[in-house]
Amino acid sequence: MGWLADSGRTDARAFAARVARLDPGAVVRLRPAGEGAVALWSRLPWGVLVCRGVPAWVDRDRTVAARELLGPVDERVPTSRDTDWRWSLPPLPGTVVERIPAADVLRVGAAAAATLRTAAAEGVGGRPVGSRMLRDALLDHEPIVVTTEGGRRIPVSQRLVQAVIRMGFVADGSGDFVDVRISGPWTALACAYGSAWHRGGGSPLIG
Known part of the structure; x- marks a missing residue:
């Protein structure tokens, strides 16, 4: 089984496609959000952070290019681009x-x-x-x-x-x-x- 559950692929790709449409160079932060869940975070060009949860597994926070979530997702998390994430995240859930x-x-x-x-x-x-x-x-x-x-x-x-x-x-x-x-x-x-x-x-x- 890969890091992204089959049931989460459609939602993850939809999220990545929308942020990439607004910003072709967008990155997505993958943050563990409990057993079997990962929160996808990205920043839109007008300074808003967006988040969606999907069934997935990552061992730590990782940042990847949004466009790499659009193609076939293999067993491994896409190449990390952690230094490209430069924004703080809000304490959840509020x-x-x-x-x-x-x-x-x-x-x-x-x-x-x-x-x-x-x-x-x-x-x-x-x-x-x-x-x-x-x-x-x-x-x-x-x-x-x-x-x-x-x-x-x-x-x-x-x-x-x-x-x-x-x-x-x-x-x-x-x-x-x-x-x-x-x-x-x-x-x-x-x-x-x-x-x-x-x-x-x-x-x-x-x-």
């Missing part, structure tokens, strides 16, 4: 602050995409705006705000919304939900098929 209908998250994402298309075509206030400026403004927008029992305000930026949508993490059934989680300075959207994490001020490099 605390659930609020549970939001998945349909609301999908609606927020669709509205943002429509706004971006309109602004790109028509400008803002009649003035043309660069595509990069539009994307940055969109990602920094906070369309969802929840409050902890202690009264702490937790904003959820479009960075997280776009991450879970682009990664295909959100289930679209009428009874599906997305959890807003916090863990120290990190905020997350935890969905049916994976989670996305963002740290205020950016994801720091590992010192």
Whole structure:
């Protein structure tokens, strides 16, 4: 039996394909997550960490090229590229602050995409705006705000919304939900098929 269980191959390849589509040079960190499970981590170009668990076995944290998970996976873990991983990871699993209908998250994402298309075509206030400026403004927008029992305000930026949508993490059934989680300075959207994490001020490099 190889390091990646047959039942985890499809999910691992889907994860790797999506991150590689967004960043052809992306790496994936393989982190042991309990008996027979491995958490796949990667960083998207807009500073969000994404995670998905799959049935697999690794003896320690390893980092590999995302593209190496797309082809046939043999008995051995792909060549390690541990020095290419430069970001800290959030302490898991975090605390659930609020549970939001998945349909609301999908609606927020669709509205943002429509706004971006309109602004790109028509400008803002009649003035043309660069595509990069539009994307940055969109990602920094906070369309969802929840409050902890202690009264702490937790904003959820479009960075997280776009991450879970682009990664295909959100289930679209009428009874599906997305959890807003916090863990120290990190905020997350935890969905049916994976989670996305963002740290205020950016994801720091590992010192």
